[in-house]
Amino acid sequence: MRYILPLLLILILPPASQADWKEQFEKEFLARPWAGPQVPQDVCIECHSSDMMKPEARDIPRKWETSWHYQNGISCHNCHGGDPKDAENAMSPQRGFVGTPKYAQVPEFCGKCHVGILKNFLESGHGKALKSSGKGPNCVTCHSAHDNRKASINIINEQLCTKCHPYERVKVMKQALFVTENKMNEIDKSLKELKTEGVFTEEEEKNFFSTQAQFRTLFHTEDVSLVRRQTDEFVNKLDQVKVKIQKTFEELRFRRDFSAFLMMLFVGMAIGFWVLSKNPKE
Amino acid sequence: MWGKIKNWLEIRIGLDGLMKTHLTEYRVPKNINILYTLGFVALVFFSIQVITGFFLLVYYIPYSEMAFKSVQDIMGTVPYGWLFRQMHVVGSSLMVVVVLFHAIAVFFMGGYKKPRELTWIVGTFMLLITITFCLSGYLLPWSQLSYWATTIATTLPTAFPYAGEIVAKLMKGSEQVSGITLNRFFALHVMLLPLIISVLVGLHIFLVRRIGISSPPFGKSPEAEKPWTEYRHVSHPDGYSFFPDFVLKETIMVMVFCAVMFFFITFLPTLLLPEEANIPADPFKTPAHIKPEWYFLAPYQMLKIIPNKFLGISLQMIIVLLFILWPFLDTAEENNLLKRPRLRWLFFVSLILWMVFTIWGKYS
Numbered sequence: 001m002r003y004i005l006p007l008l009l010i011l012i013l014p015p016a017s018q019a020d021w022k023e024q025f026e027k028e029f030l031a032r033p034w035a036g037p038q039v040p041q042d043v044c045i046e047c048h049s050s051d052m053m054k055p056e057a058r059d060i061p062r063k064w065e066t067s068w069h070y071q072n073g074i075s076c077h078n079c080h081g082g083d084p085k086d087a088e089n090a091m092s093p094q095r096g097f098v099g100t101p102k103y104a105q106v107p108e109f110c111g112k113c114h115v116g117i118l119k120n121f122l123e124s125g126h127g128k129a130l131k132s133s134g135k136g137p138n139c140v141t142c143h144s145a146h147d148n149r150k151a152s153i154n155i156i157n158e159q160l161c162t163k164c165h166p167y168e169r170v171k172v173m174k175q176a177l178f179v180t181e182n183k184m185n186e187i188d189k190s191l192k193e194l195k196t197e198g199v200f201t202e203e204e205e206k207n208f209f210s211t212q213a214q215f216r217t218l219f220h221t222e223d224v225s226l227v228r229r230q231t232d233e234f235v236n237k238l239d240q241v242k243v244k245i246q247k248t249f250e251e252l253r254f255r256r257d258f259s260a261f262l263m264m265l266f267v268g269m270a271i272g273f274w275v276l277s278k279n280p281k282e
Numbered sequence: 283m284w285g286k287i288k289n290w291l292e293i294r295i296g297l298d299g300l301m302k303t304h305l306t307e308y309r310v311p312k313n314i315n316i317l318y319t320l321g322f323v324a325l326v327f328f329s330i331q332v333i334t335g336f337f338l339l340v341y342y343i344p345y346s347e348m349a350f351k352s353v354q355d356i357m358g359t360v361p362y363g364w365l366f367r368q369m370h371v372v373g374s375s376l377m378v379v380v381v382l383f384h385a386i387a388v389f390f391m392g393g394y395k396k397p398r399e400l401t402w403i404v405g406t407f408m409l410l411i412t413i414t415f416c417l418s419g420y421l422l423p424w425s426q427l428s429y430w431a432t433t434i435a436t437t438l439p440t441a442f443p444y445a446g447e448i449v450a451k452l453m454k455g456s457e458q459v460s461g462i463t464l465n466r467f468f469a470l471h472v473m474l475l476p477l478i479i480s481v482l483v484g485l486h487i488f489l490v491r492r493i494g495i496s497s498p499p500f501g502k503s504p505e506a507e508k509p510w511t512e513y514r515h516v517s518h519p520d521g522y523s524f525f526p527d528f529v530l531k532e533t534i535m536v537m538v539f540c541a542v543m544f545f546f547i548t549f550l551p552t553l554l555l556p557e558e559a560n561i562p563a564d565p566f567k568t569p570a571h572i573k574p575e576w577y578f579l580a581p582y583q584m585l586k587i588i589p590n591k592f593l594g595i596s597l598q599m600i601i602v603l604l605f606i607l608w609p610f611l612d613t614a615e616e617n618n619l620l621k622r623p624r625l626r627w628l629f630f631v632s633l634i635l636w637m638v639f640t641i642w643g644k645y646s
Contacts (some may be wrong), residue, residue, distance in 0.1 A: 073567075198552040200354045200560045255364055256548055263544035270537035277530040 043087040044076040063147035079109065104130055106138035114221060116217040124222040151216060153181040169224075176227045177219060183238045184212050190245045197252055204244055211237045304491075305525035309518040311497040314528065318495070320384035320608070321378060322532040323484065323539050327377040331415075332476070334370040337363075342422065344468040346461035349424035350562040368547045369555050374416050376543055378577050381409050389608075389629065392617030393496045397510050399609035401489040406606045408482045411475060418471040420575055421464060427556065429563035430572040432467075433459050434582065437572075441585055441595035466492060494518075499617035579643030580636050586646065 045061045047053065064070050069078075077084045082097035084090060091097045101109040111118025119129045121139075129136025140148075142155055149155075153174065161170045170171065187208055194201050215234050218227055291297040310318070341360050343352040356363035385405060388394060394402035421432040436453050439446040455462035494516030497505065505516055522528055546553060558569055574582050581598050588594035604611065612625070619626050 195557055195560065196552065196554045198557075198560060200358065255551075259365070259368070259544050259547040263541050263548055265536045266541035268542060270534050270541060271531055272538060273534045277527070277534065 042075065042084045043090045044080075044082070047087075047090075059146055060146050063145075067146060067148050068150045071150060079112075103138060104134045106140060109138045116213065117220050120217050120220040124220060126222065152185075153177055173219075173222065173224050173227065176224050176231065180215055180231055180234050180238070183235060183242070184208075184215070187238060187241055187245065190242075190249075194245065194248055194252075199248055199252070201248075204248075208238075208241050211241070229253050294527045300640055306523055308524040309521035310495050310524055310528045311518045312521045313430045313498050313501050314495070314522065315498055316531065317383075317387035317537065318498075319532040319535040320387055320529075321486075321490075321537050324377060324380045324384055326536045327373055327380055327539065328479070328483070330373045331377060334366045334373065335472070337366045338370055339472060344422070344425055344465060346424055346464050346563075349422060349464060353423040353425075355559075356604070359464050363364050365547075368551065368555075369543065370419075372543050372546045373545075374419060375554060375576070376410055376539060378416060380539065381412050386633070387411055390619055391496070392619065394609040395612070396491055396609070397513075398489070398496060401486060401493065402609050403606060404482055404486045404489065408479060408486060410602075411479045411482065414481070415471065415475050416575060416577065418467040418475065421459070422471065423559065424464060424563045425559045426561040426563055426569055427558035427572070429459055429565065430558075430569055432463070434572065434574045435578055436463075438578070438581065438585060439595070442589040442599070443592065446595065452631070499619070530645060573644065576640065576644070579641075580639035582642030582644060586643075 008056065048057060049062050050058075064076070071200055075084065076082075077096075080098060080100070081095070081268070082092065083095040089095050091099070098109075107121055107130070108204055111121075126137050130138055142160060143151070145147075154178075156170060156174045158167045158170075161167055178225050191201050191208065194204075211234060215230075218230060221227075288297060294477060341352060341356050341363065343349055346468060353367070355366050357525070358364075388402065388405065417435055420435075421428050436450050436459060439449045439453075442449075453463065453466065454460070455466050492515070495518070496516070497518070508514075558572070573579065584598060585594045588597070614622065614625075618621055619629060
């Protein structure tokens with residue numbers, strides 16, 4: 001006890017003279033993600049989740065949380081502009097708020113980021129129909145708005161396409177895409193697997209992403225013969241990525257085997273030394 | 283050839299006498315157990331860290347723009363670089379485990395009592411230096427994991443007013459963890475800490491040899507026969523020889539721990555290097571589920587749950603101080619923990635609490 005009391009005094013007295021440490025600590029430690037679940041600091045989500053919204057608008061944050069955009073850190077203001085940190089000026093045009101685009105303006109709205117796709121889409125039958133009559137499909141017709149999913153060949157399906165036109169031509173396009181899309185899915189899966197194995201895959205990912213984006217941009221032209229003509233080129237590029245991935249898998253297998261061998265070596269030596277310690281004279 | 287070298291050395295340094303005094307005729311207690319080998323295991327693991335660290339240092343670039351890339355090159359391009367890095371990463375955590383086990387074993391067997399107070403204090407400082415080694419080394423890969431885990435660890439002291447802020451700023455060198463922090467941690471990790479720990483290891487071994495190895499408290503101890511009023515070396519004339527008997531036991535333990543290290547490298551290679559360890563540090567993007575390193579989880583969780591943060595950090599500092607100064611607080615003559623119900627209770631409750639806080643911190 002005679003030691004503990006002075007210790008407590010040494011530790012308690014100096015802090016008493018410092019007033020603002022508590023606020024500082026709360027700001028730096030308690031208000032950060034590692035201190036527990038955080039309330040999102042996004043006024044768009046706060047308002048759109050509140051009861052004052054109409055039911056269809058209230059559902060947007062929930063839908064967005066299931067989206068591919070959400071998974072990639074794309075938030076409300078990235079598309080709609082505005083200031084998500086300032087409730088009063090969140091929807092101010094001075095802060096870049098553009099609100100909801102008109103139906104025919106959706107391609108330009110999405111095309112702010114998806115530049116290559118916008119160009120090909122506007123030159124396609126879909127794009128021309130949209131621009132001429134205002135009745136053709138826009139991006140959300142196929143990809144949906146807030147709950148958009150990762151693009152895949154499955155978006156092209158009879159149920160969706162036959163809402164506007166017969167499926168026959170679409171089927172031909174889907175067949176043209178099939179081999180390349182399958183290859184891309186395989187590579188995507190392998191890259192994910194490599195990442196969980198602790199491999200840095202930045203270079204392969206960049207190569208893959210660039211090839212995938214180019215191929216999907218091509219698809220938006222709706223030109224089947226163009227897709228067919230360029231398929232070989234894309235398959236070659238994807239094969240190069242695949243070869244690299246396969247080599248990495250082989251390297252991982254070698255590493256596992258080699259360290260397993262070292263483990264067994266040490267187990268064997270431990271047993272050997274233990275036997276020796278039981279018969280010291282030998 | 284070997285005979286000639288031996289003879290050459292014998293004439294100059296009296297090799298035979300040296301071997302006899304320190305190895306073959308040096309005796310350890312007859313009732314010595316396997317827990318006494320942990321100090322040697324810690325020393326071997328420290329050597330593994332030095333050797334693997336040297337190879338990593340050949341390729342590592344201590345500059346925030348290049349650090350991550352250089353570590354990825356070590357993992358992917360440098361021949362067997364992955365092995366050296368994995369051994370360094372897993373070995374560092376195992377070293378903390380071994381040093382902790384060693385401290386717990388010494389505490390359990392009353393090895394801190396008179397005349398070994400100084401040995402205990404040096405040992406506790408070595409434990410703290412080991413953890414500082416891990417903390418400073420953790421930032422060097424400059425990944426999201428290392429950046430944000432270090433941000434948490436360097437924020438922890440700020441719960442303590444005034445001094446805490448100074449400590450945090452001294453560690454970081456800027457408001458946030460930055461390239462300056464990386465340079466400071468690198469210098470600490472490869473220069474200052476190795477120097478300090480080498481001195482402490484030397485002092486620790488000197489004290490162990492000068493005072494003599496303590497006997498386990500289970501059975502008759504030669505130390506209890508006479509009170510400690512003047513210096514005397516504790517010898518164990520009826521004990522086992524240090525070499526080869528005890529060294530053989532130590533070697534077995536080293537082999538077991540090395541096998542454990544390669545078990546983790548083989549079957550759980552991503553346990554200490556998860557996905558965030560392969561993403562370059564981004565000061566503007568805080569990962570959602572980031573935690574400090576496993577040995578900081580208990581203090582981290584304590585700080586999270588104690589409503590008064592100052593009380594939380596003070597409590598932790600008191601615990602560390604009590605741990606270091608324990609030999610002066612526990613002056614009872616009985617060495618056997620099993621014969622001291624209150625101390626036994628304190629020992630096991632502290633251990634269980636530490637484990638609970640660590641697991642809680644991991645999953646909270």
